[in-house]
Amino acid sequence: MNHFELSGGELACEDVPLTRIADAVGTPVYVYSSATLERHYTVLRDTLAGAGLKDSLIAYAVKANSNVAVLKTLGRLGAGADTVSEGEIRRALAAGIPPGRIVFSGVGKTTAEIAFALETGVAEINIESEPELDLVNATAQGLSRRAEIAIRVNPDVEAGGHAKISTGKAENKFGVSFDEAERLYAKAANLAGVRPVGVACHIGSQITDLAPMEAAFVKMRGLVERLRSEGHTVERLDLGGGLGVPYFNQPTPPEPDAYAAMIARVMRGLDIQFAFEPGRMIAANAGVLLARVLHVNERPEGRRFLVLDAAMNDLVRPAMYDAYHDIRPVKPRPGEPVVYDVVGPICETGDTFTRDRALPPLEAGDLVAFMSAGAYGASMSSEYNSRPLVPEVMVKGADFAVVRPRPTYEDMLAREQPAPWL
Ligand code: LLP
Numbered sequence: 001m002n003h004f005e006l007s008g009g010e011l012a013c014e015d016v017p018l019t020r021i022a023d024a025v026g027t028p029v030y031v032y033s034s035a036t037l038e039r040h041y042t043v044l045r046d047t048l049a050g051a052g053l054k055d056s057l058i059a060y061a062v063k064a065n066s067n068v069a070v071l072k073t074l075g076r077l078g079a080g081a082d083t084v085s086e087g088e089i090r091r092a093l094a095a096g097i098p099p100g101r102i103v104f105s106g107v108g109k110t111t112a113e114i115a116f117a118l119e120t121g122v123a124e125i126n127i128e129s130e131p132e133l134d135l136v137n138a139t140a141q142g143l144s145r146r147a148e149i150a151i152r153v154n155p156d157v158e159a160g161g162h163a164k165i166s167t168g169k170a171e172n173k174f175g176v177s178f179d180e181a182e183r184l185y186a187k188a189a190n191l192a193g194v195r196p197v198g199v200a201c202h203i204g205s206q207i208t209d210l211a212p213m214e215a216a217f218v219k220m221r222g223l224v225e226r227l228r229s230e231g232h233t234v235e236r237l238d239l240g241g242g243l244g245v246p247y248f249n250q251p252t253p254p255e256p257d258a259y260a261a262m263i264a265r266v267m268r269g270l271d272i273q274f275a276f277e278p279g280r281m282i283a284a285n286a287g288v289l290l291a292r293v294l295h296v297n298e299r300p301e302g303r304r305f306l307v308l309d310a311a312m313n314d315l316v317r318p319a320m321y322d323a324y325h326d327i328r329p330v331k332p333r334p335g336e337p338v339v340y341d342v343v344g345p346i347c348e349t350g351d352t353f354t355r356d357r358a359l360p361p362l363e364a365g366d367l368v369a370f371m372s373a374g375a376y377g378a379s380m381s382s383e384y385n386s387r388p389l390v391p392e393v394m395v396k397g398a399d400f401a402v403v404r405p406r407p408t409y410e411d412m413l414a415r416e417q418p419a420p421w422l
Contacts, residue, residue, distance in 0.1 A: 032374055059082040060081055085106065103124045155220065159242070225270075280376070289310055
């Protein structure tokens with residue numbers, strides 16, 4: 001359930017008609033539903049607890065949607081944050097998420113970022129390689145601190161999904177092998193600047209089959225047991241994110257209760273604190289990108305282009321991953337479906353959202369909503385073609401607030417400065 005429903009013949013977000021937001025803020029614009037974010041978080045939390053996985057740390061993957069209002073909405077419910085840069089740690093802190101619920105991951109953390117994370121007191125730094133272990137150790141010692149770390153393992157499983165977002169194969173850049181993890185854990189236990197507290201994995205994103213996750217989790221349990229039998233303390237097992245969401249017309253992902261039941265089965269009897277890093281399953285269906293039709297361009301050769309005011313800089317997923325987003329008219333007109341190529345105004349053919357899509361008939365000036373755009377939408381947007389960064393709006397019941405305004409052209413230009421010789 002996602003709180004974007006037709007009401008009185010037009011699409012609304014909770015109790016706010018999308019037309020009202022388009023009129024007030026202009027298009028393109030992202031619109032998020034607080035109720036949907038809250039629901040997705042609480043369903044996951046309660047399902048995990050119901051399956052016996054109590055007191056798990058649910059560290060929302062900030063990269064999916066890093067707007068501070070989104071982070072605040074989740075943080076108020078007890079969510080932590082999975083972060084991959086100083087910027088994301090700062091966003092989580094700005095949203096009031098306590099450092100003790102922040103995890104710092106990523107394959108290429110700089111010394112400055114590690115120092116910032118240590119000074120902030122984040123709960124855990126996930127270590128992706130031996131050079132990084134050495135760097136975190138040295139940085140922490142330099143600051144007279146001891147970093148709580150987890151070793152990120154690459155479980156070498158094929159998770160399916162798009163190649164660009166699969167992370168769990170040995171050939172991917174993430175994590176270390178199981179053998180390496182054992183060796184690094186033992187090494188870390190003897191270093192003065194770090195304290196190993198657990199192990200972590202994450203095998204990919206938009207995973208719609210539990211089997212590869214289960215295969216990875218079975219191996220992770222084996223690792224925890226081996227480490228413990230070698231005399232190490234292992235307090236936390238971070239199982240990453242990656243559960244897919246229904247993108248209409250695409251493979252249906254497992255329900256959260258099937259996911260939780262699988263984990264409970266695999267981990268039965270293991271006394272450990274679990275951590276999760278879900279991004280997409282919390283945010284994707286809590287947001288839409290609202291755009292306006294500029295033209296319907298019917299070509300004599302037969303193609304019919306629906307030219308929108310949104311483009312690949314606002315929502316890059318179709319261009320980058322051939323992603324499918326359902327497109328719905330905000331006020332559907334009666335009539336037979338019409339086949340469109342839906343495109344943006346950017347000067348390259350990659351700026352195509354979809355080809356040959358049958359949609360209800362549309363006319364210039366109509367509004368359309370790209371569904372399931374709350375994750376990896378605004379957070380991946382850019383100003384390509386010098387199009388101002390797309391604004392974001394948060395809805396709660398009958399209220400809405402602009403939570404990232406559209407920059408003016410003056411704002412855009414003011415960020416640059418001339419070279420002294422120009
Ligand atoms: N934890 C780690 C270490 C990750 O690398 C990711 C995502 C997550 C958690 C969250 O995964 P999720 O629950 O959202 O699947 N831009 C791509 C998705 C990239 C995912 C990268 N890592 C897209 O638009 O599909």
